[in-house]
Each structure stands twice: as C-alpha cells, then as structure tokens.
Amino acid sequence: MSEVVPTGINTQDSSPHRVRVLLVDDQLIIVEAIRRMFVGQPDIEFHYVTDATTAHAAAAALRPTVILQDLVMPGSDGFDVIRQYRIDAGLRAVPVIVLSAKEDPKLKAHSFAVGANDYLVKLPDPVELLARIRYHSAAYISRLERDEAFRFLRESEQKLADANVQLQKLAALDGLTGIGNRRAFDDILQREWQRGQRSNKPLSMLLCDVDCFKLYNDEFGHQAGDLCLKKVAAVLTEQLKRPADLAARYGGEEFAVVLPETDLEGALKLAEACRAHLANLALEHPVTDAGVVTISIGVASFVPASEYTPADLIASADKALYAAKAAGRNCVRQG
Template structure:
C-alpha cells in the first residue's frame, strides 16, 4: 500500500503510471496536504511518498506529524523532492524520513526503494506482533502461576488458608515477632460434636456447616495481616499479629457471637463452637508449637467444660 502526498496532479499521475504494472503495489495519492494525516490513518499505507514543498504545509512538518502519531509512527517515509541539496536531505532525515529521492526518480529505483521499505516495515510489524503475543503469553503464564500459587494456599471447601499455608505463615510471623519482641496470639476453634452432626445430616450438610463457620470466622478477623485457616477436619485456627491475650479474647468473643447468630439447627439446639486462646511474645528456646499447644490446651478445657465457650490459656 503506497500513499503519495503531492499537490501536483501531474507528479501523482506520473508515479501512478510508473507503478501501474506492479500488481503487488496498491497506489493511492493525496493532493491536499491538510488531508494527508487523515488519509494515511484510514489507508494504513506501508510506504508514504512525501513531497517537501506544498501550499499551506511544509512537507517536513507532515513527516514530523507522521512520527508523532501512533498509527503512522513506524510507517516508512520516502521524501520526493526537486531539491538535491545536502542540507535539505539532512533536514528531511532529521525530521524522521527513511529515504530521500529526487523527483522524478528512475522507475526501477523507485519500485526497488518502495519494496525494500515495505518489506522492512512489514517485518517490523510482524516482530512487534510477535513480541506483543509473547508478552501477552508471559502475562497469562504469570497470572496462571499466581493463581496456582494462591490455590495451593487455599482450603478448597472453606476458602480459608489451608494447613500448609498456616504452617508457613505461622513460622514467618513467629520469626518476625521474635525479632521485634511483639506478641503473637492464636485461636484454636473446633465445631462441637461435628461427627454426630455428620452422621445425622450427611456429609454434604456437614460441609455446608464448615463453610458457614469459616465465613463467621473470617468475618470476625478484621485486620488484613491476620490469618484464618482450616487446621484440619472441623478445626480452625486464627493467627493474630501484635495481639496480647485481652485483644485475642475480644476477637474470639466476636467470632463466637457470629456463629451463635447464624443459629444453624441441629438436634437439641444449634451448631456451636469451642475456642482456645493463647498469646505469647516469642523468645529464644520457644517454638511456634509451644503457642499452638497452649491454645490447644485452652480448647481442650473449653470442650471438657461444656463446649460453646471460650477458654484462655493464661500460662502461655
């Protein structure tokens, strides 16, 4: 696709005749320089033949405009000019021209230059398309990897963090709290008599209970840095950063109220949970399992003391 911009119809006709026998060259011309940009954007030429001296518009200004617009920025521009001075040629190349021919050029040379610049432009377009496709493929791969990484950390049933993620998160936050001498709190949560509920209502109903309890737990954990996770079976765990025992007890009470408010029916009442709460400031010689054991001990007291309650491990 060749576009000639020249105000002289005789020149346009001469170039048309020079290219007439070349079936692979589609020729168009524009005699009004004020329409050149619009026509170039509509035609999408692979080469622009540009006159320098035209009424109402400097040809070099047009070359600069081609280069300033995304649609024509890379399209090759061959300047056709009656001037053969080195200074004029230099100005044309500085403005962004790719080539310079004194008009009217030899037919064979003109066709050769057009084909050369067309091939170079199409190669450029194809490379850009290939690079764009590669970048898009890389972006999609990165998104897929991120999603895969996210899924490896999520419990499929409840949408909370899974046990693997909890173990990694607990260790990382324990080390951070150890460095900063800040408290780390843990809530151990168990759905009361869940096996009996499963046996009575079936596993699908049991799964729905776990999802609802998980939602209540997540809703009760307000800070973005805290983690709610499924510990295993009907057990859940919440990690609270920079939280002392009193603050952890407040969060536990909030979760307890949310579960009670759901009023999930079961034989003799509604579904309840038991919770154990512990908090400690990590120090040398103490490991994350010590905090987990402390919270688990409090959970044991909550269950053995009648369930549907919160117990705090003050010894932690």
C-alpha cells in the first residue's frame, strides 16, 4: 500500500501545531493495533503507510509531528529510511520513534546513531506510547512555534528597517519639487566636506535664485508658482550626471547644488548649462527683462581644509549669487 492512509480522524486541519502521527509498518495487524491505541484521543491525528519506499514522500507531504518507524520491511531497510528523513531539511527535526521487534542494545544504539529519537519494542504499552508521542510532538511543535516566531520577528524587523529607510528618504525630500530638501543639503554638504578633507579634492556648490519670483506669483498665482519651481528643480536635476551630485531646495525660490570632486571651472560650466537650459524653456514671465523665467547663480569652490568650514563655502556662493543679481540677473558669477 503506497498511499498515506488516515484512520478515524478528520484530517482537513493541516495545522503543524496538531499532533500528527505517521506509522510506517508493513503489517496491517500492527497498524490496527496502533490505531486502536489512539481511539478516544481527539488531539492525535493518525496516518500510516505499509510500503517503506513511499515513507519519505508520505512524510514530506503529511508533515507529521512524530514518525513511528518499523526497522524490518520488505525491500527496505528501516535505518536507510531514517537516514532519508535526516537528509531532508523539511523532515530533519521530525522526531522518529523506532518500533522494533527486538529489545537489542546494538539495534537500539544503531537507531540512535542514524537519527532516531526513541526506541520501543512492539507492541508497546498504550499509555507509554501515547506519553512518548505527546512528549516528542510537544517538543517538535514548540520548535516549530519558536522558528515561526523568529521568522515573523525577522520579517517584522526587515519591514521596519525598510520602512525606516523609506521614511528617511521621504524626510530628505522636498514635498513640492521632489528633490532634496534643506535637511538633505545640510547632511550631504557636511559629509562631502569631511570626505573632501580626507581626499584633498575640491568641493563646489551652486546657489540659485529664481529671478523676480514674487512678481511671478503675483502675476500668475501660487499654483503656477509651484509648477514653476518644479520645472526649475527638473532643470537642475537633469544637468547632474553623477550619483554623488545633489540638487536641493534651499528655501523658497532658492536652490542649491552640491558638486563633490568638482573644481571651479567644472562648476561654472554646469551653472551656465543650468541657466541656459531654463531660459531656453521660455516659461513666460512678462515682468522680467528677458520675458521668461530665469535664474541667477552664484558659484563657489573650496578644497576643504581645517581652516574653513561648510559655512564658508555657503557664504562664498551666497556672495556670488548677490553679485549675479546685482549684475542684472539671469547670469552666473563666481565667489
């Protein structure tokens, strides 16, 4: 008989936390005797197979909490069957109780050596068999519950870590434009300043201001103003080619760009590309000399050193921005 045969119990509940017994024995008289021992035990679900060659597959499908294993069966060695259980990751921890026809110390020792958990001479006393089945099943079920709890904890910790990463990303973004916010700018500038001190390579920044933005808001309204800021942010982001570069909303209509390992010449070239690209979009702004939305940009570049601070770089870029505005706006100046 190759199928897993349930006897006397409703097996629709496949919960791993129910006591589930699989008997592997070719003698139906033994099967019936064991079955009778479980009569009146509603907490125990009983199954059996009489063909040892199907025992491993049956156990894998059934997921028993304990296996009662005969040692001598036609065409099969019970020890080999136990070894098959133990090399299967899904069955490795399932308790195996050997049911042997002999009280033989050598057989008992060998049973334990190949992975059995217990050894009984058949037919065992019903009270003893039930006690051992419940004992081994309880230990196995506790292990399942512990592993499930650890798995749930790991999954929860991973979800929490992922949520924290996402939250940190969101906390570093400007809600309107979707680029970095002032907090992100401050963090990145500090980090890149420290890295520049170690590498002795230049750190540059652009400080950008949308020209006559208050007048733009007055003329077209705040919704149009918000859209204008989004387009300016897109222009700045589009010009950045390296992952380490950062465009951020510095505040109001001001934007900042951090350029690690970029000298003044490279920063000025990027600033002019940003200015020109926005002007070429030709966003209507009738109260400016150009008639379109433009930006003024101040550029500064330092090789970070102990006698300077990030605030010095910002101050230099701010001074250059002021010079760009004084020069008529829609231009780039260096600090």
